[in-house]
Structures are given as C-alpha cells and as structure tokens.
Amino acid sequence: MSQTFEFKQSSHLHPALLDPAAKTLDADKLTGRWVNTNTETQGLAEFVIEQDGERFSVSGVGVGADGPIDWPMTSATPLANLEEEAGQRAVALAATFAFGFMRAETQIRVNKGVLVIVVFHTFLDDSRRSNYVNREFFYRQD
Numbered sequence: 001m002s003q004t005f006e007f008k009q010s011s012h013l014h015p016a017l018l019d020p021a022a023k024t025l026d027a028d029k030l031t032g033r034w035v036n037t038n039t040e041t042q043g044l045a046e047f048v049i050e051q052d053g054e055r056f057s058v059s060g061v062g063v064g065a066d067g068p069i070d071w072p073m074t075s076a077t078p079l080a081n082l083e084e085e086a087g088q089r090a091v092a093l094a095a096t097f098a099f100g101f102m103r104a105e106t107q108i109r110v111n112k113g114v115l116v117i118v119v120f121h122t123f124l125d126d127s128r129r130s131n132y133v134n135r136e137f138f139y140r141q142d
C-alpha cells in the first residue's frame with residue numbers, strides 16, 4: 001500500500017504556527033506534580049513535569065500488582081497546542097518512555113486546568129499481549 005503526502009507551504013499553516021511567540025509560550029500551567037483523578041486507575045497514579053529553560057523532563061509513577069512502579073525521568077518535546085478553549089495557546093508535550101519490554105508514547109496537555117495524558121503502549125517482547133491506548137486525567141498536587 002502506498003500513500004501520498006501533500007506538504008504545505010508556510011502560507012497554508014495555521015497562523016499561530018508562524019508566530020515566533022508560539023515557541024516561547026508560558027508552561028506554568030503544565031509544570032508540577034499531578035495526581036490521577038481516578039483513585040482506582042490501573043495505569044499512571046502520578047506524573048511530574050519539570051522545566052529547565054527550554055527543556056522539559058517528565059516522569060511518572062505507575063500502578064503495579066506489587067506496588068508503585070517508578071517510570072524513569074525522560075525528556076519531552078514541547079508542542080504548540082492550538083486547540084485550547086477561547087483561542088488561548090499553550091504548551092503540550094510528547095515523550096516516550098522505554099522499558100525494554102514495552103514502549104509508552106505519551107501526549108500531554110492541560111485542558112481547563114486538568115492534565116490529560118494519552119498513552120500508547122506498544123509491547124516489544126514476545127508476550128503476544130495486545131498493544132493499547134488509554135487516556136487519563138490528573139489534578140495538580142502542590
């Protein structure tokens with residue numbers, strides 16, 4: 001199966017992507033320690049987002065059968081989030097966690113004060129488990 005991709009010129013992009021200010025958006029709403037709104041989650045219980053200049057780092061704590069599972073600190077790529085309510089622009093993040101047996105690709109953003117994380121789980125071992133995606137919601141824990 002072949003696919004054809006049409007590449008757009010900058011004049012075809014959303015105007016906000018051409019705005020230099022989009023690269024320096026305030027990330028204060030994103031950084032900090034976040035706790036899952038679902039106390040019965042089987043996924044991520046906590047998530048931490050740190051910023052050092054233009055660099056972002058993220059880590060998490062997963063739920064395991066034998067107790068909490070620390071997700072390693074990894075770097076995150078900042079993205080312009082153009083879908084915020086009332087036309088506000090914000091920073092979103094993408095980060096990949098490598099566990100050897102599994103890769104977890106995350107998409108992270110704040111929506112109406114709630115941190116939303118979508119995680120794509122891909123198993124790399126021979127366990128024949130199904131890959132899956134889930135979305136979880138977090139509140140800020142100061």
